[in-house]
């Protein structure tokens with residue numbers, strides 16, 4: 001069984017994040033917070049990842065959205081947003097991406113993600129579906145959703 005870990009905010013983790021393509025504001029602001037001691041060393045980040053030996057080879061960010069802001073699901077409820085799912089090139093196609101998505105599903109909450117171009121085949125395999133596009137909600141995004149048992153996509157009332 002591939003182990004998924006909650007990633008801690010420390011210099012070592014932030015250094016490993018540099019290997020990922022989707023490195024940007026989120027990582028830099030975590031680094032600044034650490035430098036300015038706004039967060040403590042080893043406090044929990046929103047990232048989960050998989051190590052191969054000492055190397056972080058796959059990661060995703062996962063965040064729980066409060067029910068109040070749920071415009072996607074029926075009944076209205078807390079849900080997870082998943083982003084920055086990425087497996088380093090040398091380790092792709094070996095089940096690590098799938099393992100991270102399965103880990104997210106284990107919370108038994110609906111999940112929303114915005115897929116990158118070319119990853120639709122993967123998400124389809126993971127059981128995600130396109131949310132009906134609603135301009136005011138989704139703007140330029142093309143969100144995909146995963147529904148646990150007993151949950152439906154919210155109907156759009158025009």
Ligand SMILES: CC(C)(COP(=O)(O)OP(=O)(O)OC[C@H]1O[C@@H](n2cnc3c(N)ncnc32)[C@H](O)[C@@H]1OP(=O)(O)O)[C@@H](O)C(=O)NCCC(=O)NCCS
Pocket residue numbers: 085086087088091092093094095096097098099116117118119120121122125
């Ligand atoms: C997309 C990504 C997260 C998938 O993770 P991964 O570890 O490589 O994928 P897995 O090995 O867990 O694959 C799980 C299943 O999805 C399938 N799959 C993976 N990527 C796929 C894709 N782009 N299209 C269709 N199916 C795909 C696998 O064949 C596998 O199927 P199986 O369970 O029947 O064997 C990862 O490849 C990645 O980070 N890619 C970065 C670049 C990118 O976004 N590429 C998009 C594809 S070009």
